[in-house]
Amino acid sequence: MFAGGKLGMAFNFVDMLWVAAVGNTLLALYAAALAFIASRSGLNTVLMGRFCFGEAGSRLSDFLLGFAELGWYAWGTATVAIVLVKLLGLAGGFTVPLMVLFGLGFSITAIIGFKGLDLLSRVSVPLMFALLVVAMVIDTRDAGGFAGLAAVVPHETMTFSAAVTMVFGTFASGATQATNWTRLSRSGRVAVVASIVAFLLGNGLMVVAGAWCAMVYQQADIVEVMMLQGLSFAAVVMLCLNLWTIQGPTIYNVSAAACHMLRSERRRTATLVAAAVGIVLAIGGMYEMLIPFLVLLGSIIPPVGGVIMADFWCRHRGKYPALASVQLPRYNFMGLGAYALGAVLAYASPWVAPLVGIGASALCYIITLELRSRRRALGQAGIEP
Known part of the structure; x- marks a missing residue:
């Protein structure tokens, strides 16, 4: 919603809807592609990384995903404290204690585990949806209708490519790590449908709601908007x-990445340590x-998924071998180089960075794989490559 507010300040109504539609469609397709692989293999992203990056090389994806989620956790913790101080008229000295309080409180939900996250979502999502609809109805009325x-007329500027990258970046890491849950799906179809609904409709609504409110009041912060509305x-x-x-899911993802990176089973300890680091940030x-953080995530996270997809479909032909029965190299330089x-290229590109990152990393991996296969075939035939 906060990212959507930035869109509302930079685009007119129709262009804003196009940006949100394109960005969230790309995000949903990316999440669905990884979700299908997760459901089919029973593995999450950090475990898939062992195949395409190597046993030790997979720590790269662990670090990237952990860094991304930790940054989100820090931003969310700071946001709730800063905004509550403003909303409740508290003294500025309460900001840091509230950051500590919420930073630790959020982690409790993740420590409880999946059931705690599921229960929280069942209560909060419908209520949040209703509040957004009310806010958007009031916005439309105050604007004089559609x-x-x-x-x-927008008062700020942003390129279409940067805007789509920002929208994708809102959940680039979450989409990549949603495999922590989609691997448990009953079928690939369920995983794909759930991902599309969550990232296209769910995230799309949040982005559009933030932009919708920002356009009317020329205020990017949806909480500030609701205050102006008397809510x-x-x-x-x-x-x-x-x-x-x-x-809750964010710090859970951080702990999952940290545990895999350190080859540890101490998830609760990892969760608390990660929460402490998030509070410091x-x-x-x-x-x-x-905004700089979202643009960065939209550039450096999607190539991880691109390499995973290419490795699963082109190298392993749609079926990973059992991890316990396969000898993996410490470093898969083919995958690391492709990433x-x-x-x-994604970070430097003037075009839509997530598409560039996914396409370039996947294509590089496939080409390198094909060249290696040809060289191996020539070697077995006794022909000098």
């Missing part, structure tokens, strides 16, 4: 529920770095 919305209590409820729903000013190329 004609008024269409007449709003201060609802704003407090929505802020807490929205961030708590997100923060929150206190250090993560709140002000949202590096994809990430660099």
Whole structure:
């Protein structure tokens, strides 16, 4: 929603809808592709990384995904504290203690595990949806209807490519690590449908709602908008529920990546340590770095998925061998090189960075795999390559 607010300040109504539609469609397709592989293999992203990056090389994906989720955790922790101080009229000295309180509180949900996250989502998501609909109805009324919305002139600028990258970046890491749950799906079809609904409709609604509200009041912060609408209590409820729903899975993903990187089973300890680091980052000013952070994530995370997809379909022909029965190299330089190329090209590209990253990393991996296969075939035939 906060990222959507930035869109609302930079695009007119129709263009904003196009940006949200394109960005969230790409995000949903990316998440669905990884979800299908996870459901079919029973593995999450960090375990898939062992096949395409190597036993030790897979720590690269662990670090990237952990870093991304930890940054989100720090931003969410800072946001809830800063906004609550503003909403409740508290003294500025309460900000840091609230960051510590919420940073630890969010982690409790993740420590409880999947059942705790599921219970929280069942309560918070419908309520949050209702609050957003109410806010959007009031926005439309205050704007003078859809004609008024269409007449709003944006006061900031942003390129289409940067905007789509930002939208993709809102859940690039979450889409990559959603395999922690989609691997448990009853079938690949269920995993794909769930991913599309969650990332296209769910995330899409959040982005559009934030942009919708920002356009009318020229205020990118949806909580500030709800205060202007006289919905201060609802704003407090929505802020807490929205961030708590997100923060629980976020710190869970951090702990999953950390445990795999360290080859440890101490998930609860990893969760608490990660939460502590997130609190430090929150206190250090993560709140002000949202947009650069989203653009970075939209560039460096998708190439991980690109390499995984290419490795699963082109190298393993749609079926991983059992991890316990296969001898994997410490480093798969083919996968690491493909990732590096994809990430660099995505970050430097003036086009839609996630597409560039996924396409470049996957294509590089496939070409390198084909060249290696030909060289091996020539060697077996006794022909000098």
